[in-house]
Amino acid sequence: MAELTTLQYGLIALIFVWSGFVRSGLGFGGAVLSLPFLLLVHNEPLVFLPIISVQLLVFASLTIARNNRAAALNAPESHGGTVNWRYLGRILAIMIVPKIIGVLGLITLPNTIMSLIIFGIVSVYSLSYLLNRPFRSNSRTLDVVFLVLGGYISGTSLIGAPLIIAVAAQHLERHQLRDTLFALWFILVTIKMAAFIYAGVDLQLIHHTWLLPCAALGHVLGLYAHDRILKAETPIFYRVLGGVLLTISGVGLWQSLGQHLAG
Template identity: 75%
Template sequence: MSDLQLYQYVLIALIFVWSGFVRSGLGFGGAVLSLPFLLLVHNAPLVYLPIISIHLLVFSSLTIWLNNRRGRGADASSGLLDGTVDWRYLRYLLTVMIVPKLIGVFGLITLPSAVLSGIIFVIVAMYSLSYILNRPFRSGSRTVDIVFLMAGGYISGTSLIGAPLIMAVAAQHLRREQLRDTLFALWFILVAIKLAAFVWADVDLQLIHHLWLLPCAAVGHVLGLKAHQYLLRAETPVFFRVLGSLLLTVSLVGLVQSLM
């Protein structure tokens, strides 16, 4: 990113603030709702994915630790002694997803940048339509659950944007108070695998850029934590329709650019 213009650096910083906000505010979507914008600024997925991966490691682990620390007294009084992560269901998720995840990681390393960008824009466009129509992905059987999880694992391996499919399954089987932190624990493990693949393939982790992008994501993270409780109480379909329309527009523009 050393050859970018000043305005591009400013845009990237703002998008990472947005990424942190979405991640902590919604519990998922920090990558899927920021990658299309980042690719419009600078079309290089392998530049951004290591940065997003490290941010996920930092903020997912921090959120789980803080929530369990704050919740010890409340859990003891309410009988919830097993913490905010459902480790048993987490093991099930990993068992189903690990092989597709590894296949996706291999595809990420071998696919050309333009092809990967096109795949990302198509996937995000599909997600945006589900937001616009207020028909998020839902699974109705164990077989569909497994298909969604395997597809989410593969997409997560290629571009870190498989969260909506995984969320569609997990939200039906996890207690509300354990949903977000169980997903954060899952993201931590999946991202650790991706980072190991990056290191093995000698992909640049962009460590120098963490000096200014990690604080940007931290600002968004704090704002997202403040918005999380409000979003739980508010009527969110309108918010997601507006967000979906914006994402669809960005994805279509990006897809056209990647095909030119």
């Protein structure tokens, strides 16, 4: 990570607290709801993606272990686990090839092009939040389309969650949805991290020492808020979030396009 100002470091720390909160609170969004803000602070996707990836590996595994232990203690006779491994295997079979193609694109494309792609995708997501029209799948064909696109986008930028959730939410019990998604993110991110290491991408290891505690703080807050978020009706929250993301993405697209043309 290049030399940044104290203000930039402070903003990055706050964004990672937010990232940890939404990841554990919603079960998704650690990347899609934080990466646009991070890129406005420092417009280099390959700086932040390894950091986000490691954090996801850590907190996804901890959350799954914690929830499975709690479920087994509360209902040992009927405990079937909080991860639906059979369904996870089915969607992985569809997603694995586009995921690998997306990872290869991430490694080979210039930073400015990747930023344009990320901000463009987030703009589409933000419009769905703003208009209260979340992605929904109502057929097997659309399931496959969403999973293929979600796998590819996840490979390029870790922000394929809304498309994948549009499918998974139709087929999973509510109590298994978050942890099954966490297991999926863990597998997908492991593939991405292996590609980073193979390609010699800087994993920003020194910055994990101070950003991991920031994400941990947000993660704990998100765990406490998770049940309330599940029970709450939150269309206003998502509309406000959509408006903010659309504004941020518009600014990011303008800056990235200017950098690309100048380069």
